[in-house]
Amino acid sequence: MLEIENLTVSIEGKELLKDISLSIAEGETRMLFGENGSGKTSLIMAIMGLGPYRVESGRILFKGEDITRLPANERASRGIGIMFQRPPTIRGLKVKQMLEIIERDGQDIDELAGSLNFTKFLDRDLNLGFSGGEIKKAELLQLLAQDPDLVLLDEPESGVDLVNIDLIGNAIRSLLQKDIHKERKKAGLIITHSGYILDYVEADRGCVLVNKTIWCTGNPHEILQGIKERGYEGCLTCQK
């Protein structure tokens, strides 16, 4: 579904990602690990076509089409969705209005909001004064309304309390069609530090971003365990 080929990305002349190749199949959930500032967020922003990131070389293919130069809304309409870690506040735009703008398949917005225990926020300005957990819920609601084929999640569990992590974890399961086993279509790329999300979402593979590039790919639990034991420096000495 997603093929990234030798992607090099810079910002204001500074190289952030170098020669990244990554492939995510239909129905696959991929974890992306990496220390703070390693470029994980830059990678998913580049996949979505956001921010001041400049693709210096390489390309991004989605469902076989080269989307490297497409604006973000074109990527969204082709089926890519993103959960922002720190989304901006849009004053005067109510959560409900936003959901009505996004949704395409006539989903019941009130029902979606109810499932995340978020009904009372529908009349609030989008992200205005939201807590960490509320931001995640608002992001997830938008993604549920958008129903993308590939979801890019930037630390979905950060800032979420133990009561809400359940709700959020389950919403992500539903986004990724985790209840469908054979003909699952939805794919995901999930950035995580803590790995808590792995308790909710069974990931097929994990990979580590070190030194601006994808250093290794493998079993997500093993990678997480390795990082816990030896830190990201351990990744550098570990056999690729």
Add this chain to the structure above:
Amino acid sequence: MSEVRKKAEAAKEKAAKYGPDIDLDKYTLEAPEYEEKELSDIDVVDRERLLSAGVDVTGAERSGSFIQVDRSVIHAAPTQEGIEVMATRRALEKYDWLSEYLWSAVPVDTDKYTASAEINFQNGYFVRSLPGAKTVFPVQACLYLKAGDISQNVHNIIIAEEGSELHIITGCATDSPEARGLHIGISEFYVKKNAKITFSMIHNWAENVAVRPRSAIRIEEGGVFINNYICLNPVESLQLYPSAYLVGEGATARFNSILFAQPGSFMDVGSRAVLSAPETRCEMIARALTTGGKIVSRGLLVGEVEGVKAHLECRGMILAGDGEIQAIPELDGKVAGVDMSHEAAVGKIAREEVEYLMARGLSEDEAVATIVRGFLHVDIEGLPAVLKDQIDKAVELSEQSLL
């Protein structure tokens, strides 16, 4: 000569503290006179122009109507029991006590415009809700400029008696977008004990019209005053700075303003509140958007006694390079124990916000329009539906400026 008139004569040349000075001699006081008519028979106004200022000439869903064209009151009548709507001159004849209210909230010698309103008094409206009366629908009042180069000088008095509720929509408009003229409007509001006035003023002037309203509001114990001010159309020069005096315990005032300045427009708009009684509250919210005009957005909160609470928020958005917005919020706490704050922000549309919406599938243009619409959207109580169309029009115009 009365004391008031003497003061007015003395202030005839007194420039206003804010806004460009206007040469009053450029304008004429002469205009054709029009007869008073039933609403349905009114033919001297452009109904479309009125409608876009929130005035409905059918009078449907209104508790009364007042229309003044240049210097002539052409209609003034309530349609609800307990509500009075009449020309100020007539009200002064009818009620001896009313002269006590005239120039009581607004000093006649404030500047040359208040002086002119006294010396060249050409009527205006008197609207009053009797004790306990509550308007079912808003009362509408319209001040309309038709004659060329006219100087319109009106004096309005609005009184909500004890326990009453009054909602007024004032629409100001010109006969054509090319009209030239000057509008001077004095408005004095008296909110009695536990009464409430919601006052929505929609300005639909023209590029060559100068506007100098002078308003003050006196709010007694438990009274509530809500002021909505909207100006989305071009105006040559507009300056207003109404003052609310919260003199009774628990009085509340709220000011919402939405301003949109197109190239060539100058707007200097603010609101001032003096909180001089315990437990008084005030909130001011202003949104200023420019595609090339200049906006000065002022706000002043004065806390005179302990325990008052007030907040002032001004947000400005500059959509085109040569637009200018000055946000000038001021707080004046005169004793310990006041709780007053302000926030002001002026900037362009944040790229981050546009991209956020694009990531959800909106095109860049749609994203910008959505942000602008949200920016102009203030939760305003009692705004007529026509305003939504006006805001949509402003969003459209602002979009064009970005292309």
